[in-house]
Structure formats: C-alpha cells, structure tokens
Amino acid sequence: MENSCLDQPPHQVVIVGGGFGGLYAAKALAKAPVNVTLIDKRNFHLFQPLLYQVATGNLSPADISSPLRSVLSKNKNTQVLLGSVNNIDPQGQKVILGDEAIPYDTLIVATGAKHSYFGKDEWEEFAPGLKTVEDAIEMRRRIFTAFEAAEKETDPVKRRAWLTFVIVGGGPTGVELAGAIAELAYQTLKEDFRKIDTSEARILLLEGMDRILPPFSPDLSQTAEKSLKELGVIVQTKTLVTNIENDIVTIKQGDGVREIASKTILWAAGVKASPMGKVLAESTNVELDRAGRVIVESDLSIKGYSNIFVIGDLANFSHQDGKPLPGVAPVAKQEGEYVATLIEQKLKGNILPAFNYISRGSLAIIGRNLAVVDLGLIKLRGFFAWLFWLLVHIYFLIEFKNKLIVIIQWAWNYATHNRGARLITGEELPTPTKLDDSHTYYDSPNSRQPVKV
Amino acid sequence: MENSCLDQPPHQVVIVGGGFGGLYAAKALAKAPVNVTLIDKRNFHLFQPLLYQVATGNLSPADISSPLRSVLSKNKNTQVLLGSVNNIDPQGQKVILGDEAIPYDTLIVATGAKHSYFGKDEWEEFAPGLKTVEDAIEMRRRIFTAFEAAEKETDPVKRRAWLTFVIVGGGPTGVELAGAIAELAYQTLKEDFRKIDTSEARILLLEGMDRILPPFSPDLSQTAEKSLKELGVIVQTKTLVTNIENDIVTIKQGDGVREIASKTILWAAGVKASPMGKVLAESTNVELDRAGRVIVESDLSIKGYSNIFVIGDLANFSHQDGKPLPGVAPVAKQEGEYVATLIEQKLKGNILPAFNYISRGSLAIIGRNLAVVDLGLIKLRGFFAWLFWLLVHIYFLIEFKNKLIVIIQWAWNYATHNRGARLITGEELPTPTKLDDSHTYYDSPNSRQPVKV
Numbered sequence: 001m002e003n004s005c006l007d008q009p010p011h012q013v014v015i016v017g018g019g020f021g022g023l024y025a026a027k028a029l030a031k032a033p034v035n036v037t038l039i040d041k042r043n044f045h046l047f048q049p050l051l052y053q054v055a056t057g058n059l060s061p062a063d064i065s066s067p068l069r070s071v072l073s074k075n076k077n078t079q080v081l082l083g084s085v086n087n088i089d090p091q092g093q094k095v096i097l098g099d100e101a102i103p104y105d106t107l108i109v110a111t112g113a114k115h116s117y118f119g120k121d122e123w124e125e126f127a128p129g130l131k132t133v134e135d136a137i138e139m140r141r142r143i144f145t146a147f148e149a150a151e152k153e154t155d156p157v158k159r160r161a162w163l164t165f166v167i168v169g170g171g172p173t174g175v176e177l178a179g180a181i182a183e184l185a186y187q188t189l190k191e192d193f194r195k196i197d198t199s200e201a202r203i204l205l206l207e208g209m210d211r212i213l214p215p216f217s218p219d220l221s222q223t224a225e226k227s228l229k230e231l232g233v234i235v236q237t238k239t240l241v242t243n244i245e246n247d248i249v250t251i252k253q254g255d256g257v258r259e260i261a262s263k264t265i266l267w268a269a270g271v272k273a274s275p276m277g278k279v280l281a282e283s284t285n286v287e288l289d290r291a292g293r294v295i296v297e298s299d300l301s302i303k304g305y306s307n308i309f310v311i312g313d314l315a316n317f318s319h320q321d322g323k324p325l326p327g328v329a330p331v332a333k334q335e336g337e338y339v340a341t342l343i344e345q346k347l348k349g350n351i352l353p354a355f356n357y358i359s360r361g362s363l364a365i366i367g368r369n370l371a372v373v374d375l376g377l378i379k380l381r382g383f384f385a386w387l388f389w390l391l392v393h394i395y396f397l398i399e400f401k402n403k404l405i406v407i408i409q410w411a412w413n414y415a416t417h418n419r420g421a422r423l424i425t426g427e428e429l430p431t432p433t434k435l436d437d438s439h440t441y442y443d444s445p446n447s448r449q450p451v452k453v
Numbered sequence: 454m455e456n457s458c459l460d461q462p463p464h465q466v467v468i469v470g471g472g473f474g475g476l477y478a479a480k481a482l483a484k485a486p487v488n489v490t491l492i493d494k495r496n497f498h499l500f501q502p503l504l505y506q507v508a509t510g511n512l513s514p515a516d517i518s519s520p521l522r523s524v525l526s527k528n529k530n531t532q533v534l535l536g537s538v539n540n541i542d543p544q545g546q547k548v549i550l551g552d553e554a555i556p557y558d559t560l561i562v563a564t565g566a567k568h569s570y571f572g573k574d575e576w577e578e579f580a581p582g583l584k585t586v587e588d589a590i591e592m593r594r595r596i597f598t599a600f601e602a603a604e605k606e607t608d609p610v611k612r613r614a615w616l617t618f619v620i621v622g623g624g625p626t627g628v629e630l631a632g633a634i635a636e637l638a639y640q641t642l643k644e645d646f647r648k649i650d651t652s653e654a655r656i657l658l659l660e661g662m663d664r665i666l667p668p669f670s671p672d673l674s675q676t677a678e679k680s681l682k683e684l685g686v687i688v689q690t691k692t693l694v695t696n697i698e699n700d701i702v703t704i705k706q707g708d709g710v711r712e713i714a715s716k717t718i719l720w721a722a723g724v725k726a727s728p729m730g731k732v733l734a735e736s737t738n739v740e741l742d743r744a745g746r747v748i749v750e751s752d753l754s755i756k757g758y759s760n761i762f763v764i765g766d767l768a769n770f771s772h773q774d775g776k777p778l779p780g781v782a783p784v785a786k787q788e789g790e791y792v793a794t795l796i797e798q799k800l801k802g803n804i805l806p807a808f809n810y811i812s813r814g815s816l817a818i819i820g821r822n823l824a825v826v827d828l829g830l831i832k833l834r835g836f837f838a839w840l841f842w843l844l845v846h847i848y849f850l851i852e853f854k855n856k857l858i859v860i861i862q863w864a865w866n867y868a869t870h871n872r873g874a875r876l877i878t879g880e881e882l883p884t885p886t887k888l889d890d891s892h893t894y895y896d897s898p899n900s901r902q903p904v905k906v
C-alpha cells in the first residue's frame with residue numbers, strides 16, 4: 001500500500017454508493033496515496049440511462065451492469081463492501097453498517113435518488129417507476145403481460161384497457177419509454193398475436209408542463225413531440241395526474257377532469273433524494289431542499305464538515321447559476337472526479353477552486369433513427385442525433401464487453417425490428433382483468449369524457 | 454388457413470408445454486393442414502442445457518430464452534396462449550385453462566419435469582434445484598452472496614462455511630455447476646476480494662453411485678473426475694445425502710456419517726415428472742412410473758387414447774431396450790418431431806412405424822478446454838470434446854441472435870476469465886450467518902468426523 005506520509009496510516013476515504021458519482025470518484029483515486037472503501041447495497045454498478053431498454057425487452061440487466069469488484073479489481077488501494085449504511089457518526093468519523101463501524105478520514109456520500117410520487121406513495125403499486133433492475137423487470141413483466149392478457153380477453157372494453165399504456169412524465173425517461181413501447185406495439189409484436197391487432201394499442205405520454213423534454217430548447221421539444229406523434233404516441237401536455245388507482249388514471253386538463261382506463265401505468269414523473277439525505281441532516285444538521293437533496297458548499301462538502309462530500313443526484317449544488325444542477329450522469333461523474341482531485345490535492349497541501357460543471361448537452365432518444373440532441377450551440381435531430389445518442393451511450397458504458405454486447409443487440413434489433421429480452425419473469429400471471437364495469441374507459445363508447453386524440 | 458378436407462374445420466392440435474418437445478412438435482407442424490395451439494405458462498422457450506451458465510454468472514436469462522411468439526410468428530397456423538392447464542377432459546376432447554375450455558382433435562402433452570427431493574421436499578429451501586430462470590437467478594444470488602458474506606465474516610469457522618459449496622448429484626448438471634464454481638473461485642474472482650482468498654473455497658461434488666456421470670462410459674467418468682480434481686473440485690462418490698438442514702449437509706459414506714457445514718448447497722440430484730402426469734392419470738387412467746412419468750405406447754400415445762400423446766421428460770418410453778429413454782433435450786426433440794409427422798400422416802390415412810430414438814451421444818462440459826463426449830464408438834475428452842460441446846450447444850440454440858450473443862460472451866470469458874452477469878438481484882442480502890456454534894463444520898478442528906480430502 002503506497003503512502004505519502006510514511007509515519008501515519010494512509011488516509012481513509014469511504015465512498016457510499018457505486019453509481020456514477022461514487023464509481024468515478026473511486027476510479028479517480030486509484031493512484032492517490034489513500035485507502036478507499038466503496039460501500040454499496042448492490043454488487044454492481046448500473047448504467048441507469050439504458051434501464052428503459054431493459055424495461056422494454058431490448059437489453060438484459062447484465063448488459064448494462066458491471067460488477068463493482070471487477071471494475072475496481074485492479075485498484076489495489078480500493079476495497080468494495082456490500083452492505084447498507086444505516087447511520088453516520090460525523091464526530092467519531094465513522095460510517096455505521098449493520099453492527100460494524102467503518103472509520104473514515106474523508107467521506108463521500110453518493111447514494112442517488114429514487115422516484116417520488118409527490119406524497120402519493122399509494123400510487124406506486126399501480127404505477128411503478130424505473131430506478132433499479134428489479135423496477136425494470138417489473139415494468140417489462142407488466143408491458144408484455146398486458147399484450148398476453150389482451151390476447152385472451154374477449155370483452156372489447158377490457159381488452160382496450162389492456163392495450164392502453166399510460167406513461168406519466170414527459171422527461172427523457174418518459175419519452176424513451178413511450179417511443180420504445182410504440183415500436184413494440186406497432187412493429188416488433190405486429191406478427192406475433194392472432195386475436196389482437198397490436199397496432200390498436202394506445203400509448204399516452206402525459207406531461208404537466210406545456211411541452212415535453214423541458215430541459216431542451218423549445219424547438220427540440222417540438223421536434224420530439226412531432227416525432228413521437230408520428231410513431232403513434234398520444235402526447236398530452238399541460239396534463240396533471242390527480243389520481244391513480246387500480247387501472248384508472250385521473251387527469252386534469254385545464255378545467256376538465258378525465259379518467260383513462262389502463263392496465264399499464266408507468267411512472268417517469270419525479271425523483272426525490274435517497275434516505276441518506278435525511279440521515280446526514282440528522283447527524284450533521286446540514287440543510288436539505290424540498291426534494292430531500294443535501295445543500296452543498298461550492299466545493300461539494302457540507303456546511304461545517306470539510307471532510308464530508310455529497311455528490312450526484314443526492315446533492316443540490318446551486319453555486320453555478322442559482323439553480324441546482326440536474327440529476328444526470330455527467331454531473332455525478334464530474335462531481336466524483338472533482339472530489340477525488342480535491343482530496344489528492346488537499347493531502348499535498350494544495351487547494352482547489354470551486355466545482356464548475358461543464359455541460360456537454362442533453363440527449364434523448366425517441367425511436368429508430370430518431371433522437372434530439374441539444375449541445376447548446378449545436379442542435380441535432382433525426383438520424384444524426386440518433387447516431388450521436390448511440391455513440392455517446394456506447395462510449396460511456398463501463399466495460400468493453402458490455403459495449404460489444406450492446407452494439408450487437410442494437411444492430412440486431414435495428415436490422416430485424418425484434419427484441420429478444422421480452423421474458424415475463426417474477427410474479428405469477430395476473431388473474432383476468434378485475435376492472436369494474438362502472439368505471440369509464442379511455443376512448444370507449446361508455447367514457448363519460450373521452451380524451452380526444 | 455390451408456385445409457385438406459374442405460368440408461370440415463381444420464384438425465385442431467393442442468400442445469401443452471413449449472420446451473424442446475412441444476416447440477419442435479409445433480415447428481414440425483408448420484406446413485401441416487392443422488391448426489396448432491401451443492399453451493405454456495411462460496412466454497418463452499428456455500434452453501435448459503445452458504441454465505447452469507446463468508446460475509454461475511456467465512450468461513443472462515435472455516441469452517438462452519426465445520419468446521415463443523417470436524419463434525412461431527411465421528407459422529400462421531399456430532397460436533400461442535399464455536396460461537396454466539388445470540385439467541384435461543379426454544371424453545369431451547378439451548383442455549381446461551382457468552375457466553376456459555380449449556377443444557382439441559389431437560393433444561400433445563409436453564410439460565417436462567421438475568427437480569425431486571425424493572420425498573424430502575423440506576430440503577428445497579436449503580438446497581435449490583435448477584429448472585427455471587428463477588431457479589438460476591436464485592442460485593446465482595446464493596453463490597455470489599456467499600463470497601460477499603465471507604469477505605465480511607471475521608469468524609474463521611463461519612467464513613469457512615460461506616466458502617464451502619456443496620453440489621448434490623454427479624450427473625451432467627452437477628458436474629457443470631461444480632466446474633463452473635471452481636473456475637469462479639480459483640480464477641475469475643481471484644483478484645476481486647481484499648480480505649478473503651477465494652482460492653480457499655471448497656467445492657464438493659457428492660454422488661451416490663460409484664462414479665460421476667453414470668450415463669457415460671466408465672473411462673470417461675474417470676477422465677471427468679480427474680479433470681474436476683485438477684480444477685480443485687472435491688469429488689465424493691458412493692456418498693449418500695441423508696439430511697439437509699440450515700447450512701448442514703449430512704452424508705453417509707459406507708458406515709460413516711459426516712456433517713458438512715456449508716452456506717451454499719445446490720441440488721442437482723433428481724427429477725420427477727411435472728404434475729400434468731397426475732392430471733392425465735386421473736382423467737385417462739394411464740399408468741405412471743415411480744417418478745410420476747406417463748407410460749406411453751410405442752407411438753408415444755397413451756393407452757386407450759390414440760389422440761393423446763405424451764413426449765419429453767414427462768414420458769416414460771421403454772419400448773426400445775426396456776429402459777426408459779433419458780430426460781434430455783434430443784429425446785424430447787425427436788419425440789416432438791415424430792408425433793408431428795404421425796399426425797400429418799394419419800390425416801393422409803397413412804400409419805407410421807413405432808418411435809425409435811437415435812442417440813447421438815452424451816456431452817458434459819467440465820471447464821475451460823475440458824469436456825467429455827461419448828458418441829458410442831467415438832469418445833472425446835479434453836480440448837476437442839470441449840470444442841465439440843460448444844459447437845453443439847451453439848448449433849441447437851433456437852435463435853440466430855442468441856447464438857451470436859452466446860458466442861461473444863463465451864469468447865470474451867475465455868479470453869479474460871471474466872464473468873459479467875454476476876448480478877445479485879432479488880431478495881435482500883441475508884443477515885450475517887446464523888450458524889449455531891454447536892454445529893460441526895466441514896473440515897474444521899471441531900468437526901466430529903471431518904471429511905478427508
């Protein structure tokens with residue numbers, strides 16, 4: 001073990017969380033004269049930007065996951081620990097893991113975010129979100145089970161509810177899910193069923209604001225909306241979801257309140273910080289924002305503790321233009337690398353200027369040959385945006401083997417329109433639809449106020 | 454819909470089960486003047502011979518699964534139905550599926566086998582078997598969690614139990630699992646841990662008979678045993694498992710009774726017929742053998758019902774040399790194709806000679822560059838057997854994309870010794886070992902009768 005201060009034990013860095021922030025921090029510390037312990041609940045790093053492709057049967061979980069131990073096996077100053085942190089003792093400089101206490105000199109907290117139902121946690125059962133491998137497998141189960149159940153259903157109103165897919169939230173994840181389900185229904189599965197015509201499926205994308213993809217420029221939002229509509233997605237902006245219960249989404253559009261009968265409701269609307277934010281607030285009195293994120297200083301440390309850093313989706317860094325940085329992979333990655341450099345320089349007695357995020361733009365894929373890319377000055381759409389999106393995602397996948405496998409799967413799917421990973425696994429098949437006939441159904445003759453499309 | 458008898462509705466063939474037997478029967482009926490309905494509980498065909506590679510983190514479930522609808526989408530006379538058959542009405546010629554009755558003119562039952570604990574079903578909790586995707590993911594979770602738990606365990610005796618892997622059953626699946634776990638422990642994971650030395654792991658393969666791989670010739674069994682030992686596997690033949698409970702396997706070797714402390718016990722010892730055998734026996738009075746398999750006539754139909762066929766692992770076909778045919782993929786495939794031909798010929802007024810299985814040999818892989826192949830006259834071992842095993846498995850994988858992906862994964866793993874699909878998913882991490890100190894531990898100083906190795 002290398003050590004620059006020969007008389008002292010090496011500086012201990014503990015990183016909690018192996019997402020983009022934590023993993024890039026650990027990688028950047030590979031040659032620093034420190035010992036690193038990376039703690040994660042899971043034994044793998046998950047490439048979340050491609051999780052929607054697992055949910056829609058395009059890729060397998062392992063294609064976008066990298067075992068943390070194998071990614072870091074060459075970093076001899078680093079150990080990986082599988083476990084869940086329950087508490088932090090900032091005075092004693094310890095992280096509490098079950099009945100174990102792990103000492104640290106510097107702590108980096110990078111536990112990310114989970115989806116948020118804006119206080120309506122009871123919606124989760126009916127409208128799962130997409131943050132973990134298990135979430136993706138559950139979404140995949142629901143999407144493919146819906147087509148199977150429609151094939152068996154003889155009541156046309158209930159069959160319609162099985163073939164109605166509602167995606168709540170018009171950010172990149174919602175747009176990507178809607179585009180992928182449209183491709184499934186209108187292309188991939190077209191030949192596979194005998195009793196239903198999958199092209200009768202309705203895919204609704206609901207967004208509260210006046211345009212989808214709010215982080216993009218308005219003209220790119222418009223392009224994306226037009227492309228989605230050409231794919232067959234029904235895009236509804238200025239649409240607030242006021243209730244979700246068994247198979248029914250209630251929406252508010254202006255003064256009108258409507259109900260949509262759907263057996264497959266997917267949540268892509270909001271995130272909140274992981275519970276570690278609260279743990280930190282209780283132990284260090286650090287301030288949290290409304291989404292539960294930790295307000296960090298300009299060097300990503302927290303107030304009063306220059307040796308505790310919070311990075312990635314858990315951090316609220318507002319020193320750049322007053323607004324918090326978005327919860328995306330490039331922010332987490334740059335923050336992780338910044339903190340690693342800061343630690344290394346600090347050990348040498350140097351200081352670093354404040355963290356400065358360099359945005360390289362926003363990307364969202366809509367479907368085959370269709371994406372939007374906003375690089376600030378340069379804006380791409382259509383085929384070139386799509387190619388750019390593919391290359392960027394391949395480039396940032398952690399392991400070479402995953403890059404190779406994903407390229408082949410994509411090339412195959414592109415050539416054949418097929419998707420091989422559409423396994424229905426996990427729970428049993430649902431029992432036949434339990435929709436109550438007193439409910440209104442989307443766009444059915446009985447709807448009280450059918451949504452116009 | 455083509456139909457040879459213009460005045461009648463087409464002949465209805467119902468196939469229950471989409472494994473090798475059912476799928477190959479459906480494929481062989483593609484051009485026959487019949488309507489085919491294939492019913493399966495799952496929406497995919499699973500290539501079971503490679504399931505152990507999912508269990509050991511080498512492949513993803515989707516790599517060895519093919520959506521039944523997509524495999525059969527070009528067969529316009531075939532429909533796929535997702536569902537579980539509860540009963541059969543042989544007089545009314547109907548299959549009962551929930552509250553639906555599906556009429557048939559000819560019925561093919563191919564629901565396979567599941568693992569059997571020889572009446573000790575309580576062992577399943579401690580020693581899972583390997584038949585489904587979920588089984589494989591559970592095995593994978595246990596195997597990789599064991600290394601993680603060992604890394605955290607400070608008590609050397611308990612750590613030893615975490616690093617002891619017991620595989621019960623020395624048939625092909627047991628041999629393949631033992632070889633793969635040995636490669637994991639002694640090669641793949643070698644650099645990944647900091648506190649444990651994974652090469653201290655013990656992998657025990659227990660077999661009741663006097664040699665492993667009983668279906669092979671004795672000299673090939675010997676080669677396999679030698680190769681496994683060189684890989685580091687502890688092979689124990691003439692060893693009966695008399696009890697399995699929480700973390701303890703009790704074995705009987707001659708007159709000696711010994712206990713082995715192990716946190717990871719994997720079952721590869723026995724199979725029994727799926728419950729459809731019993732359903733058939735109750736509705737048709739057909740005879741079952743001791744393993745619950747249906748005794749079939751020489752044309753694979755059942756006594757008294759010339760329009761009901763049973764094929765694959767569910768069938769006991771003993772007309773060839775008095776012994777039932779083994780429960781392997783080639784038998785199921787040939788039986789499925791035979792019944793398809795028989796149905797087609799019968800509709801033309803022709804009859805077919807009795808079914809005759811043409812064995813093309815037995816294969817088992819042990820590890821890198823190591824396999825045994827018994828083709829009767831030709832026996833291969835070592836590198837050429839290994840190459841032959843790879844080619845045969847690639848050849849029989851159902852879809853071209855799966856062939857491609859599996860080739861790449863294998864080439865990658867071969868070149869790098871790495872395994873990417875070692876995700877621990879599903880249930881939470883187990884709580885720290887609950888081993889009671891009063892138990893004896895394998896090969897520990899406190900063992901009453903440690904197994905000599």
